Amino acid sequence: MAKSKGRVSDAVMRRMPKYYRYLKEMRDDGIERISSRELSDKMGLTASQIRQDFNSFGGFGQQGYGYNVNELYEEIQKILGLDKTYNCIVIGAGNLGQALTNYSGFEREGFHVMALFDINPRLIGMSIRDIPILDIEDIEGFLDQHRVDIAAICAPKDAAQSIADDLIKYGVRGIWNFAPTDVTSSSEVVIENVHLSDNLHTISFRMGGYSL
Amino acid sequence: MAKSKGRVSDAVMRRMPKYYRYLKEMRDDGIERISSRELSDKMGLTASQIRQDFNSFGGFGQQGYGYNVNELYEEIQKILGLDKTYNCIVIGAGNLGQALTNYSGFEREGFHVMALFDINPRLIGMSIRDIPILDIEDIEGFLDQHRVDIAAICAPKDAAQSIADDLIKYGVRGIWNFAPTDVTSSSEVVIENVHLSDNLHTISFRMGGYSL
DNA sequence: TAGATTGTTAATCGATTAACAATC
DNA sequence: TAGATTGTTAATCGATTAACAATC
Structure with a gap:
């Protein structure tokens, strides 16, 4: 126990x-x-x-x-809290947002993607695995109607913080940020900033001969 | 200095x-x-x-x-070794492989993607930002012809280790592995295993009330 | 010069490792 | 029972923080 x-x-x-x-x-x-x-x-x-x-x-x-x-x-x-299920949304329906949405492992582990949001009119209205891509303009209405636990942010750098502020205001409790900037918040919300390029930089660092 | x-x-x-x-x-x-x-x-x-x-x-x-x-x-x-340039390839041209290839920041920092490789005949022959998607069968020939410094593995779990072994055999010095398994090697090669789901799990962990 | 801020040494803190009694 | 392996306490190691002399 x-x-x-x-x-x-x-x-x-x-x-x-x-x-x-x-x-x-x-x-x-x-x-x-x-x-x-x-x-x-x-x-x-x-x-x-x-x-x-x-x-x-x-x-x-x-x-x-x-x-x-x-x-x-x-x-x-x-x-790890994987005996529960989580309602998730993905902000930004580009390659990365689609990759996360398509990764069936998450659904299997209880992370249910309800919708994606994007600003691009060519993407809005489409769907990924039957999950709709909605207009980012409609996100507040969506959050009013649905309980969303976790949001993945796959948006450009400059939009990330204000999107996060909005999400938090509407009760999202977990932020998984992929935008290349650190998102912060004064509230209780759980934030995980993922920086794939930081990761790549540790590879080139070590390839340069610095040993650990 | x-x-x-x-x-x-x-x-x-x-x-x-x-x-x-x-x-x-x-x-x-x-x-x-x-x-x-x-x-x-x-x-x-x-x-x-x-x-x-x-x-x-x-x-x-x-x-x-x-x-x-x-x-x-x-x-x-x-x-960080970012004053140099690196020849890179991406194994697996799915959403994630495409996302990495499309991320212009990498190119700007000197990580030049030369080609993607996939097993899927519907993808082979296509290209992403003028970067060709080649048949994974042809990878050894490609590595014979070109110096490749870093390879990103965006392939399924079961294929990751044998792909990595192959890459290393042909002189690739850095492996950026996104397959959901830890790739290892006894050689000098630099390996970075990225586990996005591990990352998500730390979010659900912290949302469950464990404090740090 | 006086003030600011580094580079660096020393002190503290926390995480890892070792050891072993408890116990299955 | 004897052997194995945990749970846990103590020792060690390394990383972070504090302090301050050096110096711009």
Whole structure:
């Protein structure tokens, strides 16, 4: 049973989805149990770290046995909030917005895309996997009518912050921002700024001979 | 002048592209100088950390003055290897592969996309911004003919590792993997595994009430 | 010069690793 | 039971923050 919600370090939090991924894989492969040692080999972490990580949520293992893969998988699923469903929208129906919408994994995990929004009249009215592309002008009306939990922003840099402010005003609780600028907010909303180019820059950095 | 290539911690390395982004912005806004204190306010870091970070590459500032924005920008550009150009290919011409190819920022920063590769006959022969989509079958011939520095893998999970092995065998030195599995290699190649769904999972995690 | 702000050393904090008693 | 492996405490390591002398 998970501990009552407490402080979890950023480092631990960022590792949880990786555990989830590896456990899902093992579960699909029919592996029933795993020790922290075996898991550490697979994932490139230390066994000690794995046990510490899991124990920040409560003990999920059993001495002398290890962890039951399926049980641990389901616990982490709950921890990550993947036992719930989320109403999502995508702002910006360009390649990236379409890529996110088309990625069936999200739907499977409970992230349901209700609509895309765009400013481009040639895209408005079209649909992706039966999900309509609506006029960005109509977004406030849409948010009035529907509960939206998470919005992915795939819009140009200069529009990102004002879109985010609007979304937050209308009750969106999670912002997944792909615009190449950091979106911020003073409210309780959860914001994740993804910078694909930052990522690419770490590749060229390391290719330049700086070692870690 | 940058110190000779030494050990740089992962944490510092991951912050460099962010500095680059903020400095570019300031430079474009015509800001000439900035102190670590001002920069810390903008970026949400501490002034002390910023000075430490820059000093792992050598001092770029001046006592009593701060940092010259343009100079610092250019130093970090060099550190990140963005003063060079890179020949790139994209494996998988679906939405994500197209999104990366279309993102003009990469071209501007010296990441030149030479070709996309796909298995889908309906895509092969088409082109994105005049960049051809080629048959994945022809990739070895292509790599024999052209120097390719970086490859983005936007292929399905099960194909990712064997594609990567192939690319590495033919001299590709950087792998930017978007397939939902961790690609590994025993060689010197630089690998960056991007997991967008891991990212989304941290959003649902935090929306579930776990605080950091 | 006086004021400002860096570069750098020292102190603190937090995260990772090691060790081992508890226990399945 | 004996062996294995967790949960957890203690030790270590590294990263961040604080402090301040150097110096523009």
